[in-house]
Amino acid sequence: MRRSATPDVVVVGAGMIGAACAEALSAAGVRVLVIDRDGPAGGTTAAGEGNVLVSDKAPGPELQLAVASRAEWDVVRDRLPEPVADIEWESKGGVVVATGDPEPLTAFAAEQRTAGVVARVITPAEAFELEPLLTPRVTVGVHYPDDAQVQPVLAATALLAAVRARGGEVRSGVTALGIRQSGGRVVGVDTSAGDIACGAVLNACGPWAGAFGAAAGTPIEVLPRRGMILVTAPLPECVRHKVYDADYVGAVGSGDADLQTSTVVESTRGGTVLIGSSRERIGFDDTIRVRVLRELARKAIGLFPFLGDVPVLRAYGGFRPYAPDHLPVIGDDPRVAGLWHATGHEGAGIGLAPATGRLITEQFLGLAPHVDPAPFRVDRAAVIAV
Structure with missing residues (x-):
């Protein structure tokens, strides 16, 4: 994909999910800018245990995502820059x-x-x-x-280091206030540091994703x-x-x-x-x-x-x-072209992050998805707030 001074995607949220999505996008050649009102891994990610589990999910879409993500963790870890590659990964079972x-x-x-x-x-x-x-x-x-454990703050910051190594940016202390549209599609994001032009915005705000969705005019129930x-x-x-x-x-x-x-x-x-x-x-x-x-x-x-x-x-x-139906929200928002969401993972975000990043990247680039994205779509009844 052609690179320019304008980011292809602005990822709002530098926690584990935002970092994993940014890393997967940047590995595929997408120019990424990550912004966070505080800093990397400062919210939900820092308050977790680092669980990478397949043992706690019943058969269904989330378990399929978990199994795929467990395998994807091995792929992602191999892509990390050597200085930050030790994320205290333990395949302890x-x-x-x-x-x-x-x-x-x-x-x-x-x-x-x-x-x-x-x-x-x-x-x-x-x-x-x-x-x-x-x-x-x-x-x-x-x-x-197959259950494993990782140090979540180390993991998220290592993923963001990989983004930087590929020419992407990470900006702390920048609050996303909403999106800018033209002709029904995203052309930028409004922030506390000024407007940022971009081709797409990814809402990876974790528990605050509902608030950002509302600010963007596309409320979701998270x-x-x-x-x-x-x-x-x-x-x-x-x-x-x-x-x-x-x-x-x-x-x-x-x-x-x-x-x-x-x-x-x-x-x-x-x-x-x-x-x-x-x-x-x-x-x-x-x-x-x-x-x-x-x-x-x-x-x-x-x-x-x-x-x-x-x-x-x-x-x-x-x-x-x-999310009320216990499934993550992963994909594009049909109400505004260029707006994407990756949130709603509750306590499983660390484990599900690599597959989430890969799934977002596959959909963004129009590639065949490695897991069925339909159960995680944004416009399902449990998620679209009214």
Whole structure:
């Protein structure tokens, strides 16, 4: 594609999704400018655990996107510039356990296997071999070797470094205020730093994507859903995989506005243990709620009793972009030519980012998509705000 001083695409949002889309577009020769009102990875991306999961999704469009994205992560990592290539990628695998009736978990794993996911049902004894410090109340487990983990801030900033290395730009402290149109198509974006001429605009604003869509005259139904995480003091190796209880799958797929918690425990390269997760639809209220932290700690101790004697260093949280039908929004907006959206991934944005970037790029360039884009279209009933 011909390059000029005017960017082909302005990506609004320098979090993981915006960075992955910008990286994929720039790798295909598209001239990209990324803008963010704060800076790279300063919002939702910085408040995540770095999950790259295929284990928590039922068969359907999102699981197809997750499987494709897991493979695409390997491709994207190979494209990163050497100085920033270490993004703390760990192909550690996941272990999901039940402490009650084993049937729902084993049935879920069987459904996933029909969709091509490697999901090996294991006995309690096998679960203890993988994770010796688990509670003895485990009744069954499922091992997912394809689950992985990445340091999300390192990953997003590395993707943006790749964009810069190809001649793209990243501008921090620039707030997008709306779009400029001529003849029903995008010709620029209005920002706090002045107007920027461009051929297309990509809304990758995460939980704030709905607000930007409204400002652009194309409202979409993307809402914030808050999550909290506890961080322990550094420990010797104690949790070898990404481990969570069977309730996590139900919480991921729930649209309930009330507080939901389920146990997710994993170690980081630095030795700390991350404990999640909570989901709560409370708007953009960032008040720290002690009851949420207590519930996370209580459930984590139930899964790994040794954590009862481990100090917690800090807690952090953030807002995740939530679409009412639990599917991301990926594609062009039929109401304005040249306006695109990539948002609504909720807590799965880190894992789904590479496939999202590839899918946006394929559609932008008119290439055959590697996954069916129809379920993620912008004009579906659950997303178009009225």
